[in-house]
Amino acid sequence: MPQPPLEILPPPIAHLRRGNVGVDYVHRFASARPGPEVLVQALTHGNEICGAHALLWLLEQVEQVEQVEQGFAPQRGALTLVLANVAAFERFDAQAPHRSRFVDEDMNRVWSDEALQAPIDSVERRRARELRPFVDEADFVLDIHSMHEDCQALMVCGTADKNAAYARALGVPGLLLIDTGHPAGLRMVERGGFSDPASPRRALLVECGQHWQRASVDVAIDTLVRFLALTGLADADWAQQHRRLPTPPRQRLVRVTEAVVAQSADFRFLLPVQGLAVVPQAGTPIARDGERTWLAPYDNTVLVMPSTQHARPGNTQVRLGRYED
Ligand SMILES: [Zn+2]
Incomplete structure (x- = not known):
């Protein structure tokens, strides 16, 4: 199959290495008002770069608040931003762009307690063990991905109907998916309470389109902005102002x-x-x-x-x- 053109390239992220919680590439912003713990993750797969572009965009919004008092700061609760598989991301090679998906194993198959505690060492498990406390703290998670094939954006709502209901409240994208889990291992959005119908915790995985299409960045930012509004972290005016795409007339499941x-x-x-x-x-x-x-x-x-x-x-x-x- 011919390689689709690279309309977007990996953005520079090295300046984000030192976060503010003691773990590389993890940044947390808390409001003085109580509210939910929200986690947004990009680069679960190192070659899925639209999420990194979206988090960089949001971090610029956060900087604007600090400098000119407009932009984004959580209105309540706390927001944790994670760039997950940076080790894989750093291996990007424009000649073989798919190889930067992971280093040793797929990072989105290692999220069961059993897999995390197994006496197995890999780049991805080490990173997942580091990130686990943030995932387990979170009330709401958005995990930003993209796809190998050219396909419309879709939301993977894990295996629980409650997450599909949450995606309907979000209003995007036009296509929602409930599946049977991944036979090769537990995904982050299925971990713990996220799969328990009785738990108030919710997790969504957005597939923003084909990896190298510029449009995937608009989908990622649009979804992120709406997610921050839905969780109550962003104010409605700010969200309205920064949406990038029209709301689809309906969402099919x-x-x-x-x-x-x-x-x-x-x-x-x-x-x-x-x-x-x-x-x-x-x-x-x-x-x-x-x-x-x-x-x-x-x-x-x-x-x-x-x-x-x-x-x-x-x-x-x-x-x-x-x-x-
Ligand atoms: Zn992915």
């Missing part, structure tokens, strides 16, 4: 029922899978996987976030779901 996990390295799709392709008929062959053929499980099967990169056994190649409305 896709409920994922299963993940297609490659069983062989010889995996190929049997039909075009770009965007959010819908397979009209149950039983239609979707992919060939060694000896196995994957079939559409029901009418109007939606193919969510297909991976057209070379398959490895155990890789999620695509998720299958259906529109609920």
Whole structure:
């Protein structure tokens, strides 16, 4: 597949290394008024740079408050900003931009207590262990990602309906996803109370579009601004002023029922899978996987976030779901 053009590049972040909480690349801003603990994370995947651009933009807003008394400061509660997998991000190479996704392992598969406590050392687990206290403190989390394939922005609401309800309150993006979790390990937005229907904690993971598209930065900033307003940290006027995109007329929800996990390295799709392709008929062959053929499980099967990169056994190649409305 041809490499899409790099419309955006990794922004400079070295000046942000020294945070104000004793952990590199973690910055916390607290209001004098009580309120929720809010965490916004970028660079869970080192090559997903729109979130880093969005956090840099917000940090400029924070500086403006300090200098000219306009810009952003939390109205209540506290905001923690995290640039997560900086070690991977720093390996960016324009010739092979996907390689900076992680160093040793996918950082968004290590968030169970079991994985964090396992006697396994990796760049990503070390960083996740450092960040865990901030995640466990947070009442509300926004984790900012982007996608390998060209696809409209979508919100991964984890496995709990309460997070989809929260994304509806947010109002963006136009497409919401509830899935079955990732078979390879727990994601940050699923950790602890975020997956417990009875807990008031909420976590959202926004996929802002294709990694290298400039538009992904607008989606990231727009989502961030609205999220700060929804959590009560930002004032409504400031949020109104800094939105970048129109509110979609409605949000559709896709409920994922299963993940297609490659069983062989010889995996190929049997039909075009770009965007959010819908397979009209149950039983239609979707992919060939060694000896196995994957079939559409029901009418109007939606193919969510297909991976057209070379398959490895155990890789999620695509998720299958259906529109609920
Ligand atoms: Zn990601």
